[in-house]
Amino acid sequence: MVAAVAYGWWVVGAARRGTRWPWWRTLAFALALGLFAVLQFGIVGVYDRQLRWAFVLRAALLFFAVPAFAALGAPVPLLRTGGPARLARAADAAMGSRPVRLLGNAIVAPVVALVLFGVLLTPLSAVVRDSEGWAVALTAGLPVLGFALLAPLSEPGVLRSSTFVTAEFLLAFVELVLDAVPGIVLRITNHVLDGSVVAVTGRPWSPSPLQDQHLAGDLLWFIAEVADVPVLIALFVRWQRTDRREARDVDALTDEQVEAMTRAHLERRG
Template sequence: MRRRLPTPSPSEFWSIWHVDPLAVALLVLAAGTYGWLVVGAHRSRRPWPWWRSLSFAGALALFAVLQFGIVGMYDQTLRWAFVLRLALLFFAVPTFAAFAAPVTLLRTGGPARLAHAASAVMGSRPVRVLGTAIVSPLVALALFCLLLTPLSAALRTSSVGAVAITVLVPLLGFALLAPLSEPGVLRSSTFVTAEFLLAFVELMLDAIPGIVLRITNHVLDGATVMASGPAWFPSPLRDQHLAGDLLWFIAEVADVPVLISLFVRWQRTDRREADDVDALSDEEMDALTRAHLARRD
């Protein structure tokens, strides 16, 4: 007889739904605000690209699945559901939202006062710091290292923790990713090259918590009582191993859009620096060359 795995079947996975009032309110607010800004952009005769609106719809759809589906239903009971929800809210939802460029849309179709405020925020020092591949791997590593401690169980079973994750984790992920995809934060080509190297280091750093969860043969968060539920509910240790598999996989895949964003930023930076050089006169170019050679002497 074939042994049944401690995971839901595809039909069970997609048949379990519930209503989350907070998620409904957030979805209505986000969709309404983005739609209002798109209308404003069209009214100002600056049509908004359809693919950006589609990307934002994808972010809302994924958020809805995570909140209303089986992951949101059992995230306080099962480690793998909690980890899947946390990781996708931090990585995937902000990725779709960042490619939708809501800050650029605000500066395009929003009120002038809000547009100026958005420009000021994007040019601020905190955003410039967050929008680097130096900070984001450290934040992700710190966040997922919490899963290796007893604080993970306390956060997973807390209603306050569930609300905080729903609201704050996507915002944190977006704050880290948006400066990479939004125009307006300028870097030198040397700095962007360094970011590429650090992003590859991130491929290894982000996977560490998932690997530890997967290979450890005791329950790290101290919650050793098996949860009651459907027949496919796993044991606490098997639940932890499933959570580690999911986190390991998601952490590796999530770096792909970051690398794409860095490549786009490098293209913009290289084009901007090339235009600056082309704009120099022959006398200015000679003076720049002499200054460069003098620094090397």
């Protein structure tokens, strides 16, 4: 509710300053809030403590889908355009901080996702699933963490070398494999990994604990692979921007500067 009111107020503020905010960004942010509400109050929110597939589906969508729609809504650029100046400066400071810059590259993101969903392969998964405190922490923390991973990719002010962006792009393909590992292990393992063998009672549609685990693995495997597609698109856009920027910088050099750079490069190699 707070996020919806703040976003709407910033849209109004942008309009007052003469900037027309794209409607599709507002729609994307609304979809993020709507999906969050469904995950919180729908069937997966009701049964996530009893059913592994509901818990995994809720956690995966909170981590991948909700932040993806929120990032498309571009709340940080909107804050700069139509929000309070002090809050905009605080957001800029946060986006430029070392932790956010560290999270916002394809080198760290695969490790974060692998560690996060690797917990599902341990007995700690049952503890987290049955804990009210962990439920609150995951509900608040997963979308924030996912947004911290995605938001820097859309920041036009983030400057990267073409070599670094190329490395990010290649590592994103490695992420396609790494993100699938927890889901694959859940799907192919024929014993209950978290040790909890209590099934939902009184529901004719309730799966057995092992069937529940296999279904959770199928869902996690599918969602993790699909979620990497927008990241690859964002990295490709970043690579194009970087390539154009470096091309403009080279075109702006004089012949003497190009000759000096070439000579210095040859001297270093010699």
